[in-house]
Amino acid sequence: MPQFESEAEKQAKQFVEKLKQKFIDAENGQQFTFLLVGKTGVGKSSTINTLIGKEIAPVGDYEPTTMEIQNYQCNMNGVEIIVTDTPGLCDELEEAGNDYKYLEMMRKKVNKIDSMWFVTRLDDTRVSTDEKKGIKLISEGFKAKIWEQAIIVFTFADNLSREKYPIALEKRTELIRKEIAKYAGVAIANNVPAVAVTNSNIFTPDGNKWLGELFTQVYRRLSEEGIAPFLMSTVDRIKTPEKEIVEKIKEVAGEIVGVPSSSLPTKPSYDQDIELTRQQVELIQNKTLSTLANTLVYAGTGALIGSVAGPVGAAIGGGVGGALGIMASIFSW
Numbered sequence: 001m002p003q004f005e006s007e008a009e010k011q012a013k014q015f016v017e018k019l020k021q022k023f024i025d026a027e028n029g030q031q032f033t034f035l036l037v038g039k040t041g042v043g044k045s046s047t048i049n050t051l052i053g054k055e056i057a058p059v060g061d062y063e064p065t066t067m068e069i070q071n072y073q074c075n076m077n078g079v080e081i082i083v084t085d086t087p088g089l090c091d092e093l094e095e096a097g098n099d100y101k102y103l104e105m106m107r108k109k110v111n112k113i114d115s116m117w118f119v120t121r122l123d124d125t126r127v128s129t130d131e132k133k134g135i136k137l138i139s140e141g142f143k144a145k146i147w148e149q150a151i152i153v154f155t156f157a158d159n160l161s162r163e164k165y166p167i168a169l170e171k172r173t174e175l176i177r178k179e180i181a182k183y184a185g186v187a188i189a190n191n192v193p194a195v196a197v198t199n200s201n202i203f204t205p206d207g208n209k210w211l212g213e214l215f216t217q218v219y220r221r222l223s224e225e226g227i228a229p230f231l232m233s234t235v236d237r238i239k240t241p242e243k244e245i246v247e248k249i250k251e252v253a254g255e256i257v258g259v260p261s262s263s264l265p266t267k268p269s270y271d272q273d274i275e276l277t278r279q280q281v282e283l284i285q286n287k288t289l290s291t292l293a294n295t296l297v298y299a300g301t302g303a304l305i306g307s308v309a310g311p312v313g314a315a316i317g318g319g320v321g322g323a324l325g326i327m328a329s330i331f332s333w
């Protein structure tokens with residue numbers, strides 16, 4: 001046994017202690033805020049509910065009549081999740097002309113945003129005038145920097161065929177980014193990731209499950225303070241690839257004895273697992289290290305973090321232990 005810890009070992013232990021403290025703080029009532037921007041009826045509520053795993057925002061066919069900011073709140077594992085909805089911001093309403101008053105109200109009501117979503121339908125062919133207005137207002141009201149926390153969410157992917165899906169995704173992403181670039185510049189705009197979802201199926205037309213991708217892209221864009229609360233609030237449903245493989249084996253075994261395969265098209269449910277692929281796990285690892293490690297990490301520290309976080313997590317148990325456990329499997333790759 002070596003007498004002295006290597007620098008990488010020291011670093012890994014310090015990092016795990018830091019993570020532990022962040023998860024403890026998150027569990028003790030930290031807030032996490034999503035800002036939803038998009039036309040009415042595009043599927044903002046449905047998508048956020050599936051990610052959080054709870055019906056936090058009501059789903060329905062509402063016609064917006066007034067421009068009023070709506071906050072929905074719920075508590076997940078101690079974390080206070082706030083969803084700030086912006087009805088009217090991307091819609092043509094009677095009381096037009098009040099746009100800046102609306103933003104003023106929003107700035108007063110919203111003190112920090114951890115994740116911003118611009119939600120639009122994938123099966124639309126163009127960026128509507130109302131959506132352009134929404135992008136403009138958000139950029140001017142919150143400063144263009146807000147796009148660094150943003151993702152583009154394309155809903156209604158189920159309306160596209162397998163063949164048309166990748167082309168639509170590419171074209172629509174380009175169009176929205178072009179609009180964002182007008183205010184935030186090309187560099188920031190081209191970094192805004194796009195995720196396609198469908199609230200009528202757990203699979204997108206390319207045959208992939210979309211929830212893991214949505215989770216990963218939200219995570220990549222989080223504010224530093226948002227990382228621990230976001231993980232704490234979703235930890236019960238996160239599945240890293242190892243576990244996913246075990247489930248696959250169970251699934252196949254189930255098929256043999258006649259249990260319906262879960263690969264059949266199914267509507268997303270709120271207790272659905274957030275299954276991560278190996279590539280998604282790597283993105284999460286990079287984001288975590290680049291945001292939370294305050295020094296340059298030594299080679300091999302990632303794997304060491306994995307081996308330190310596991311036992312520390314197991315010893316604590318509960319939500320914090322669970323979150324450290326997930327971190328252990330994320331860093332063990």
Ligand SMILES: Nc1nc2c(ncn2[C@@H]2O[C@H](COP(=O)(O)OP(=O)(O)OP(=O)(O)O)[C@@H](O)[C@H]2O)c(=O)[nH]1
Nearest residue numbers: 040041042043044045046059060062155156198199
């Ligand atoms: N086929 C399909 N239907 C969807 C999808 N997303 C949402 N819907 C349906 O579209 C309707 C509106 O969805 P919501 O999630 O309430 O949309 P929203 O953007 O929150 O709407 P408002 O809050 O009223 O502005 C509901 O009936 C949903 O079931 C989707 O991806 N595919």
Ligand SMILES: [Mg+2]
Nearest residue numbers: 044045057058
């Ligand atoms: Mg809604």
